[in-house]
Amino acid sequence: MAHGHEHEVVIKDEKFVMTAKDKRVSMILMGGGLLLALIGILTNHSEHEMLMKRIWANLLADGYFFFIISICATAFIAIKAIANAGWHTSIKRIPEAMGTFLPFAAAVLIIVLIGGGSEVYHWMHHGITDPTSPNYDKVIAGKSWYLNQGFFWGRLIVFFAVWIFITRKFRKWSLQEDIEGGLSFFDKTYKTAAFFTFFFAFTFSMFSWDIMMSIDTHWFSTIFSIYNFATGWVSAITIMALTAIQLKKRGYLSIVNEDVIHDLGKMMFAFSIFWTYMWVAQMLLIWYANLPEEVTYYLDRTKNGWGFHFYLNLALNFIIPFFGLMTRTGKRNTWWLSFVGCILLFGHWNDVYLMTFAGAMKDHHGISHAPGWGLMEFGFLAMFVGGFIYVLLTSLSKANLYPTKHPYIMESALHDVGV
Amino acid sequence: MSMKNNNQKLILGIYDDPDKVLAATRNVRKAGFDIKDVYTPFPIHGIDKAMGIQRSRLGISAFLFAMTGLLTAVVMMVYMSWGDDWEINIGGKPNLHIPTYIPVTFELSILFTAFGMVATFFIVSKMAHGKNPTLMDIRQTDDRIVIAVNLHNTGDSDAINKIFQSNGALEVKERDLSI
Structure with missing residues (x-):
């Protein structure tokens, strides 16, 4: 098959070198972001409690966003492994490197839960399940068999431990395969991926209820977890595409042909529609049924200044990728794909921002007013982006840029999507 | 040919x-x-x-079929709920309101695209029963x-x-x- 092609495929070790500029940019993002956030905090004149809520909500939204991106990168490896897919093999090191951010994001979430849990989460308020307390809430007391500190922390630690353990294993086996070769690592990944996919489907659902849905403790939605998965999944794939394009631009990853990038673009397009389907499905059923306990969630997110973020969601996460990535040219032009990808990532951050803040920023009357995007939001976001880039590039530089001895590496190098 | x-x-x-x-x-x-x-x-x-x-032009035909389906759905629903000659009150929702339009528009777009593409494919490939x-x-x-x-x-x-x-x-x- 190889002969007769325009260019010969050579599989060889390829190492990414993180330049001083890469380090500088990520450090500036982190340091500058922290500075901006501090200025934002110091110049904020709202009352202390609301300011604290806003700081915790910022950390929670960013921590959650990058957590679901990292865990969806691992899910990407697992799903491709059990589907016996080969086309993505040449970019496989990118999701593997993304997974190394998982412990950092998990640490942020744990800090937020310990430090700001009682401010952000309605069910963690003091005396909420105590009938003698003035804070007593009958509905939340009825949910306390699931939402209590013991069970909550127990399952969260188990999820984090298993997810991080398997993520590290996937990467470790893949790196070991580069040295030893053979099929044993491929087989191990395949078997572990089968377990992980099964485990992940259940545990990610609970994780999204615990971290995101329980902010508005009275409210519930059965489609919420798949909607959150769609957010993480499409963002993770977008980051893979952006990273692959950037690496190619620097002369790395010549093995990744434009058909692989095209397929990543197809997935960005398809899962943007998938995300919209879930987003609309959740909203539409609640709108139809018009039950007071359900519609409050959307009233909180469309009134009091939140409406902008709500409709921005639709524009950035559906309309722009739908029309922008519909054509073949749109997916194969790397400049355009990166441009739409950046919009998409910002849009999904906006989605997580809205999910978190509208619930977490409630005042004594149970009403939240949109604080708008300020220095704090962009500062914390820049900090996380810088940290994520630093961890991603560091992990990429520690191994070959593509698995040289993976059994499907040739299939990926010769990947062809037709005319 | x-x-x-x-x-x-x-x-x-x-x-x-x-x-x-x-x-x-x-x-x-x-x-x-x-x-x-x-x-x-x-x-x-x-x-x-x-x-x-x-390159196949099936994708372009798909887009056109989808737009036909979308237009059919919108025209049908607007026609049915225009004025008050056939007004049905479902759950107290307004008669002409965008959220109610989403499912029908979505479904008809997909239906027209799927059937249209199959038909186009059969015609272009000159496939028919008994041939x-x-x-x-x-x-x-x-x-x-x-x-x-x-x-x-x-x-x-x-x-x-x-x-x-x-x-x-x-x-x-x-x-x-x-x-």
């Missing part, structure tokens, strides 16, 4: 290996001969590029791959035969196809 001649002269190369077929197809095309089609019992990656096939397809060689339905080249000049036959043979053809034969 030339319909003037009642007879179409073809030269067929019969293969059992997709890699050989890819190489042969590229070489026949490079030598400037007119490939009619490649008949294969299973899809071969890269054969479309090797044959120099133009006997013209097989180049009966074995193309089983385990052989056939490259069919239009023979415009009888003098080309030797050159094409040589390309076929040098790329590992099991058999080369000429055939008159009556249209």
